[in-house]
Amino acid sequence: MAVDAVLLLQFGAPVAIAAAGETLTQKSGVINIGIEGQMLAGAFFGLLVDSITRNPWLGVLGAVGAALLLALTFAIFSVYLAADQVVVGTAMNLLSLGVTGTLFRAEFGQTGTLSTVPLLPNWHGLDPIVVAGMLGLCVIAFALKRTKWGLAVRAAGEYPDAVEAAGLSVHRLRMQAVTLGGMFAGLGGAYLTLVFTPAFAENMTQGKGFVAIAMVTFGRWNSWRVLVASLAVGAIGALQYWFQAANSAVPYQLFLALPYLTSLLILVIMGKGTRAPAALAREFRRSS
């Protein structure tokens, strides 16, 4: 039973944590395609800091810090310079792939596993990252719904002109939402290297960040529904282990592709008319 919970979380938890942050980011009107790269940076720098300091807690800090830097860069380009969010996000993903891949070779050579690096404590699948991620999710859900700041963030995503008219800065709110969201992606990335096996591989996130973005749409920008969606897709990702064990006639690659296919299928079924923030992916230029 405990093992099953672990399998469920293995795919679902990093997606859920990243999706929690992306929900906040998108609520402010920014779609951050770059969370894939921020997760990857989290996974790599988490392990790197851990291997240097021999302290997995510092590793988590390193992961979140690295993702924060990337998210900040993304925000400067897409918010302040008002550049196309998809272009910047794609460039950031490539940057992260390049930096982590290059440093990985330089620091660890060709081998990936570092068996001597300490991992975070783990109680039957429950670990500090999952706990922190879920607490963070609660805070985001509460802040978005019940605080003045959350209202302002949502307004920046729905009707930015009103925010400016009220004397608040759309740019500042979006910067905050993007960087906070990026930190969640880093935390989700750290889960991949600091919880089960201390190993990194080039491009090891394998699209989990993109799946998280799909889950935000699936959960209709509601923190709790996004969480349920992420865990559901995690369960589908875990199916492969059972089917592999069952030695079924269906090719195992189908099960590996299933989380992506399911995400796509869900978006297809939902179709148009989702309640996306009205100003999502629209850059805001201040009229002076």
Place this chain on the structure above:
Amino acid sequence: MQAVALFGLLLLTLVVFRLPVLPSLQLLYEGALGDKFAVGRTLEKATPLLFTGLGMVVAWRAGAYNIGGEGQFVIGGLSGAWVAKIALGHVQPSGFLIAIILLFSCIGGGLWAGIAGWLQVKRGVEAVISTILLNFVALQALDWAIRGPLQQKARELPQTENLPDAMMLWRPDRQTDLHAGVILALLAAVGIFIYLFRTVGGYRLRLVGSSPGVARASRIPSDAVTVKAFLLSGALCGLAAGVEYTGAAGLIGNGFSQNWGFLGIPVALISGLHPLGAILGALYFGALLAGSENLGRFTESGPTIVYVVQSAAVLGFIAIGAIKRNAPAPMEAEA
């Protein structure tokens, strides 16, 4: 000016990763342009980059965010390998079959992108997400195919049968990697240039991308144009794979795509989404990739260092563009 900036970014990247600058530059140069083998490698790597870069130019000009070049490349390659396997069971190898392989690669890649285009138009699924998700599906399809229906007869390795020599593209010099695909890529660049800037269809495509409102007012069927852009974009990525298959690789295994589809995006972006500019972009990054192979022989680095240069270049171009755009026009400044 841009060449200087790109070179500066390369220097900066070397410094940041603590590689010895001058020896690294020499290794890069030797690997990219040092002798005829190096030049051959550069051109061989520029070829798929140019095809996928053109694919991205076409899509992004139409406002269609195709990030799934990777998946379209893979499916294109598999389509080519599939038709090759069927054909070789019945007829003798011939140059005509190469053309058939390339055609099927186009169709495969085009249809794979077409799914995303159709879903965007009909179901409102953002292509940014769907094309990426389709990449991962395509990669699993590749793994399945080369361990299943398309695997070599000996069934020893997860890869397809080698193409017979008669079904490989022409090579001017058997010692180098250079093959006729580079000519096809250049022709494609000119073709896409003519299409985009000298035909009505290309004009409409650009209009849908640059001013959707005007396009709608002019009664241009935007949805149809968008789907067409996806099909053409995917076909170019598929063709990249067909040319890679028949020109360089000769077989398809798990390492068939060296991120070619993904790397087409920076090629397109730094060329300002211009088909002829993409030639220069592909040559520059092709040279860097060829050079980085040589660099990797002597230092702990690999092609990933090129990704850093590429992404930094894209960000640099964005910054310059944004600063130009945000700067007040001279008239306003005086007022």
